[in-house]
Amino acid sequence: MSKKIACDHCHLEFTKDVMIVDGKHYFCCNGCQGVFHLLSDEGLDSFYDKTANTKLSPPIEQYEESSNFNAPAFYDKFVEVNEDDFNEVSLIIEGIHCSACVWLNEKALHKMDGVIEASINFTNNKAHVVWVDSVVKLSQIIDMIRAIGYNAYPYDASLQEVHANKVRKEYYLRMAVAIFATMNVMWIAVAQYAGFFSGMERDMKTILNIAEGILATPVLFYSGWIFFRGSYYGMKNRVVNMDLLVATGASLTYVYSIYITVMQHGEAYFDSVSMIITFVLIGKFLEVLSKKNAADTLDIIGKHLPSEVNILENEKIIVKKLEDVGVGDIIIVSSGEKVLLDGIILKGFGSFDESSLTGESEPIFKHIADKVISGTTSIDADIQFKATKDFAHSTLSNIVSLLESAINKKPKIEQLANRLSEHFSTVILLLSFATFFVWWLWPHSFEESLMVSISVIVIACPCALGLATPVATLVGLTIGSKKGILFKEAAQLETIAQADILLVDKTGTLTIGKPEVYKEHNLCSYEKNILYSLVKRSNHPIAKGIEQFLLREGTSFDEVLFEEYTQLPARGIKASHEGKNFLGGNIELLNENGIEVKIESEKSLFFFAIDAKLLVYFELEDSIKEGGPELVKALSKRGINVVMLTGDNVKSAQGVANSVGIKELHHSLSPEDKLNFVKNLQEKGKKVVMVGDGVNDILALGTADIGIVMGSGSDISVEVSDVVLLNDSLDSLLSAFKIADTTFKLIKQNFAISLLYNAITIPLAMAGYVIPLIAALSMSFSSLLVVGNSMRIKYKWNRS
Amino acid sequence: MDNWVIAMMLGASLFLGAIALFAFMWAVRNGQFDDEEKFLNSVQFDNVEDLNDAVDLEKKKEELKKKNYRPE
Numbered sequence: 001m002s003k004k005i006a007c008d009h010c011h012l013e014f015t016k017d018v019m020i021v022d023g024k025h026y027f028c029c030n031g032c033q034g035v036f037h038l039l040s041d042e043g044l045d046s047f048y049d050k051t052a053n054t055k056l057s058p059p060i061e062q063y064e065e066s067s068n069f070n071a072p073a074f075y076d077k078f079v080e081v082n083e084d085d086f087n088e089v090s091l092i093i094e095g096i097h098c099s100a101c102v103w104l105n106e107k108a109l110h111k112m113d114g115v116i117e118a119s120i121n122f123t124n125n126k127a128h129v130v131w132v133d134s135v136v137k138l139s140q141i142i143d144m145i146r147a148i149g150y151n152a153y154p155y156d157a158s159l160q161e162v163h164a165n166k167v168r169k170e171y172y173l174r175m176a177v178a179i180f181a182t183m184n185v186m187w188i189a190v191a192q193y194a195g196f197f198s199g200m201e202r203d204m205k206t207i208l209n210i211a212e213g214i215l216a217t218p219v220l221f222y223s224g225w226i227f228f229r230g231s232y233y234g235m236k237n238r239v240v241n242m243d244l245l246v247a248t249g250a251s252l253t254y255v256y257s258i259y260i261t262v263m264q265h266g267e268a269y270f271d272s273v274s275m276i277i278t279f280v281l282i283g284k285f286l287e288v289l290s291k292k293n294a295a296d297t298l299d300i301i302g303k304h305l306p307s308e309v310n311i312l313e314n315e316k317i318i319v320k321k322l323e324d325v326g327v328g329d330i331i332i333v334s335s336g337e338k339v340l341l342d343g344i345i346l347k348g349f350g351s352f353d354e355s356s357l358t359g360e361s362e363p364i365f366k367h368i369a370d371k372v373i374s375g376t377t378s379i380d381a382d383i384q385f386k387a388t389k390d391f392a393h394s395t396l397s398n399i400v401s402l403l404e405s406a407i408n409k410k411p412k413i414e415q416l417a418n419r420l421s422e423h424f425s426t427v428i429l430l431l432s433f434a435t436f437f438v439w440w441l442w443p444h445s446f447e448e449s450l451m452v453s454i455s456v457i458v459i460a461c462p463c464a465l466g467l468a469t470p471v472a473t474l475v476g477l478t479i480g481s482k483k484g485i486l487f488k489e490a491a492q493l494e495t496i497a498q499a500d501i502l503l504v505d506k507t508g509t510l511t512i513g514k515p516e517v518y519k520e521h522n523l524c525s526y527e528k529n530i531l532y533s534l535v536k537r538s539n540h541p542i543a544k545g546i547e548q549f550l551l552r553e554g555t556s557f558d559e560v561l562f563e564e565y566t567q568l569p570a571r572g573i574k575a576s577h578e579g580k581n582f583l584g585g586n587i588e589l590l591n592e593n594g595i596e597v598k599i600e601s602e603k604s605l606f607f608f609a610i611d612a613k614l615l616v617y618f619e620l621e622d623s624i625k626e627g628g629p630e631l632v633k634a635l636s637k638r639g640i641n642v643v644m645l646t647g648d649n650v651k652s653a654q655g656v657a658n659s660v661g662i663k664e665l666h667h668s669l670s671p672e673d674k675l676n677f678v679k680n681l682q683e684k685g686k687k688v689v690m691v692g693d694g695v696n697d698i699l700a701l702g703t704a705d706i707g708i709v710m711g712s713g714s715d716i717s718v719e720v721s722d723v724v725l726l727n728d729s730l731d732s733l734l735s736a737f738k739i740a741d742t743t744f745k746l747i748k749q750n751f752a753i754s755l756l757y758n759a760i761t762i763p764l765a766m767a768g769y770v771i772p773l774i775a776a777l778s779m780s781f782s783s784l785l786v787v788g789n790s791m792r793i794k795y796k797w798n799r800s
Numbered sequence: 801m802d803n804w805v806i807a808m809m810l811g812a813s814l815f816l817g818a819i820a821l822f823a824f825m826w827a828v829r830n831g832q833f834d835d836e837e838k839f840l841n842s843v844q845f846d847n848v849e850d851l852n853d854a855v856d857l858e859k860k861k862e863e864l865k866k867k868n869y870r871p872e
Contacts, residue, residue, distance in 0.1 A: 172828050180821045184814065203803050211810045 070139045079138065086116055089138060091127040093120060094151040112136055112144060127152065171285045178223035178278040181215040188212050189271040202264055209261040212270035219274040220254050223281055242280070242421040242466065245428060249457040250276050256454050266451065272458045272775050279467060279783055286470035287490065309340055312384060322391050329387045339376050342394050343385040344369060350381020351567070365567070420751060421465060428762075432456040435766045452768045459765040459775050460758050467783055468750035471790045476743030479797045484711075484726035485736045492722045496706050496737060497744035498687050499640055503678065503700070505692035506646035506656055509710060510628055510730070513693075515542055515620040517549035518603055526615035528553075531608050533560040534573055534584045542606055543573070543584075545620050572606075583609040590614065604652075622652070627730035628660035634734055638741070640689075645674050647696055674700035691733060693717060708733065739797075746793050750786045757782040 004013040007028035019026040080088045109118035109127075114135025120127040129141060145152040188208050195205060227250070230243030250273050257268035311320045312330040322340055325331065330346065333339055339352070349367035354376045366372065372385050374396035391397055436453035440446065473490035480487050487493060507513050532550050535543040536559065550557070562575040562582075571592070572585010583593055590597050590607050595614055599605065603619045632642050644665040646653045653667040666677065678700045681688050690697070690704035698717045701707030707721035710728045718724055725732045761778045764770055827833065 169828060172833070173825055176821065176824055176828065180817065184817060188810070201803070204806065207803055207807045207810070211807075211814065215814070 070137045075138070086130050087133045087138070088128065088130045091129060091142070091145070091152040093127050093145060094153075109141065109144065112141065115141065168288060171281075171288055174223040174226065175278075175281055175285055178219050178274065178281050181219045181223075182274040182278040185212050185215045185219075185271050185274045188215075192267075192271075196267070206261060206264055209257070209268045209270065212268065213258060213261055216254060216257075216270040216273045219277050220250055224250055224277040226281065226284065227277070240422055240426045240429070242425055245421075245425040245457070245460075246276060246280050246466075248429070249454075249460075252454050253458050256451065269454075269458060269775065272779065275779055276458070279779070283466035283470045286474050289474075325387055326390055327387055330384055331387055332384050333372075333378050334382050337378050339372050339378060339385075340374050340394070340396060341387045341391060342374050342389045343372055343387045345372060345383050345385045348381060348383035350383065351379045352381060353377040353379050424465065428457060428460040431460075431762065431766065439768070448768075452766070455768075455770045455775065456762060456765040459761045459770055459778060465751070465754045467786050468754055469747050471787050472743050472746040472750055472793075475746070475790045475794050476739050479794060480736065480739050483732055483735050483739075485732050485739065486724040486726065487736075488722050488724075492706055493740045493743045494747065495687065496689060496723075496740035499689045499706065499737075500686040501641045501643060501681060501688050502635055503643050503645050503674075503688060503690045503704070504662070505690075505697050506644060506648055506653055507622065508693035509691050510644070510656055510660055511622040511624050513622065515545040515604055515622045517545055517618050518621040519619040520549070521617050521619070522615075523617070524613070524615045526608065526610070529557050530560055530577070530582060530610075531584065531616075532557040533562070534575055534582055534608075537565060538567055538573055540567075542604060542620055546606055546618060549618070581611055583607070603655075622656075624656060624659055625728075625730050627734065631730045631734045632661045635737065638737070640737075645669055645677060645700070647671075671696045671699045675703055678703045708736065742793055742797070746790055749789055753785050753789060754782050757785075 005016055005019065005026055006013050007019065008025040014028050016026070019028060075087075106118050106120055109115050109129060112131075114133075115129065115131045117130040118127060131138075131141060142152050188211055192200075192205070192208055192212075194200075195208075224247065227243045227247040230241060231247045234241040234244055253269045253276075254273045257270050257273065260266045260268045309320060309322055309325060310317050310332040311325065312332055317332060320329070325341060331341060331343065345366060345368050347368065349365070351365045352372065354364050354373065366381065366383075371388075372383070374391075374394040432453045435456050436449050439449035439452050470490070473493050476493045477487050477490060504510055528550055532547065535546045535550075538544075560577055562577045564574075564576040566574050568574060568585065568589065571589040572583065574589075574593075575582045575584075583589055583595075585607065586605060587597055587599070587607065590609060593609075593612065595609055595612055597607065597614060599617065601619050603621045605617055606620060607617045608615050635642055641664070642662050644653065644657050644662045646665070646667050647669055648667060650667045653665055657663075657665045666673075669677070674697065678688050678690060682703075682705070688704045689706045689708060690700050691708045691710075692698075692701055693710040697709075698720050701709060701717055702720040706723060708723040708725060709717045709721035711718070711724055711726040723736060725736065757778060761770070761774070764774070
């Protein structure tokens with residue numbers, strides 16, 4: 001074995017071959033590597049001088065001195081100063097495991113002097129904090145977050161991934177212990193129940209109790225730790241949550257059962273202790289699992305952008321980091337590349353795809369002195385342009401930050417389970433106290449009264465309640481994924497079921513997005529060869545439509561090489577060959593070239609002329625996807641209003657709206673218009689579902705309560721949305737609504753079942769009739785019923 | 801007497817069960833179930849060479865374990 005060397009971060013020694021090699025540095029793990037790079041990036045590597053060769057604990061447990069967060073280097077990298085001179089930062093909060101945690105963090109931060117806004121996204125545990133730096137420092141904010149039992153750090157995508165895996169693993173381990181112990185406790189409990197009816201020696205009973213007690217101990221203290229933690233944070237912000245009920249119920253029962261075991265009379269309830277913890281833990285685990293797919297949106301956007309650009313400096317091409325490009329730098333963009341900065345073209349020309357900004361699907365032609373906008377893509381242009389803004393102020397960064405705040409401010413719809421469990425827990429705890437006092441005052445021994453009041457908590461402990469939502473949503477998610485509908489988070493099913501309004505984009509969502517020839521009008525015979533060659537060289541969607549049409553006729557074409565070939569933006573194509581002039585394009589092109597045409601159509605038209613003589617014209621139409629009218633009809637029946645939002649003009653929008661049956665339509669909208677439209681509706685208290693596909697929809701998709709995206713949509717829009725329709729069909733959109741409805745109904749049924757159980761068993765418990773057998777039976781049976789009820793829907797869906 | 805037999809049986813079986821549980825927990829902590837795909841597909845690559853590699857890996861891990869530190 002090779003000799004041992006020290007990790008450059010934590011200084012722990014390992015053999016060389018297990019280390020991560022990074023330049024001349026060696027690291028024992030990604031964590032160390034990450035911290036090392038972060039610190040050296042920020043000019044904080046003097047940290048290592050100070051530590052000398054002291055062995056550090058791994059970064060997982062390491063809380064660096066929080067004053068580091070106040071260093072200018074940190075501020076430069078992570079903190080932004082907004083237009084009101086407030087500071088803003090994005091943090092990942094570690095340790096968030098329930099909505100109460102989000103609430104607690106927001107509350108704690110809001111209470112601090114100098115903090116203006118703190119919004120935490122529950123899905124990715126990401127916080128956006130705005131504060132006044134003269135009053136409070138970032139380090140104090142982070143100290144606060146740590147003080148309340150969480151950790152916070154400026155975000156980084158890979159760290160987030162690691163964190164998610166850690167949480168899942170923790171649950172695996174806790175569940176493994178819980179399930180193992182509970183299964184064994186149950187075997188022993190069967191003996192106990194038998195003994196309860198047929199009589200059993202006291203000694204034997206004690207032996208069984210001790211065995212159960214040994215098994216229940218790790219369940220309560222290891223697996224159940226999550227509930228103690230949860231109720232502690234709940235208490236801290238004065239919320240009575242389900243965790244508190246589970247934790248009190250289980251630990252009271254545990255203590256009481258130990259007492260029984262020692263005193264050797266009465267019945268121990270160790271089986272209840274482990275069952276409660278196990279069942280509710282499984283429910284929580286299912287919730288954690290269904291959150292797995294939620295992607296780290298904002299970092300993903302960053303990932304889609306190249307971080308470097310080619311700069312022309314002193315006649316030489318050099319590569320610069322995007323952030324380092326200053327105003328006046330000359331940037332080179334070749335065809336197919338993304339424009340990352342705003343500027344003015346100095347050299348070259350060509351067409352640009354601006355659909356991400358305007359939603360306009362037609363390429364825009366630009367030449368010298370025209371403005372190029374960041375976020376657009378060069379289709380065939382090789383240009384040099386002068387930057388007029390740096391990256392931080394570019395249109396692109398603007399959109400990214402708009403999106404960022406859109407996602408963080410996404411309305412939170414409280415889940416039924418949370419609302420219900422808060423009341424439920426309070427009521428049960430009160431009932432239990434009441435029972436205790438009534439029994440005690442109605443002369444019974446202290447011991448007896450305590451036992452009865454504990455049995456109330458035990459019997460009420462919400463196994464079924466804890467399983468009601470996760471099992472139902474899991475079934476919903478499974479059905480969805482079979483039909484090509486990916487819900488990124490379980491809670492979204494509930495939100496969709498409560499939607500008031502559906503906003504649909506036109507191109508790519510309702511329509512296929514590619515114009516097709518609807519009708520050919522032959523005026524004279526013409527050479528298809530030439531028309532084919534003409535349209536083949538163009539990337540315009542209409543030209544592509546004509547090309548497809550000609551190819552479908554089955555003949556093969558010999559391409560003609562034109563001596564001259566120009567594409568005129570918003571007009572068409574002009575070309576010449578062997579002394580003949582060819583025109584292919586819209587009516588304006590013909591009119592400008594002296595051909596008088598008076599043909600009108602609702603559809604897009606393409607004319608083809610040779611030497612000022614019109615030979616043929618085509619009517620093209622973006623065909624509508626199947627299932628549109630059915631979708632609108634079915635949704636209106638559910639009371640969901642369908643509204644069309646499109647960047648296109650009124651004429652093409654109206655046609656589609658009419659044929660699908662949409663009554664309300666808004667046209668010529670920019671991405672920001674769409675965003676504001678969504679916001680307006682939300683201010684009116686509507687729950688908005690938005691369906692789209694393109695980059696021009698991302699702002700609206702991110703803001704809407706639910707953003708649904710077609711699977712063929714752009715990567716970024718897939719990332720910001722909540723639901724992905726893999727097969728692009730409107731049928732699956734309808735299915736998504738149906739699945740959500742079914743699931744929500746299921747959740748409500750499950751709640752009804754578990755509450756009904758409680759309604760029957762709690763009075764029994766209060767009257768003191770509950771024996772361990774009944775407690776165990778009611779718990780298992782109600783849980784089974786809830787799971788069974790959820791499965792029932794699965795079979796129903798599979799059959800249909 | 802009977803009670804003792806039962807107590808011993810209970811103790812022994814719980815002990816054996818606990819060993820299995822700890823083995824499982826060790827495997828989870830070790831990252832053996834981290835990648836479902838790998839976990840399922842590794843059967844296909846189950847030849848001598850890979851087994852040796854796995855053993856070497858195991859040894860390396862052991863050494864790290866002796867250092868009492870393995871970052872997750």
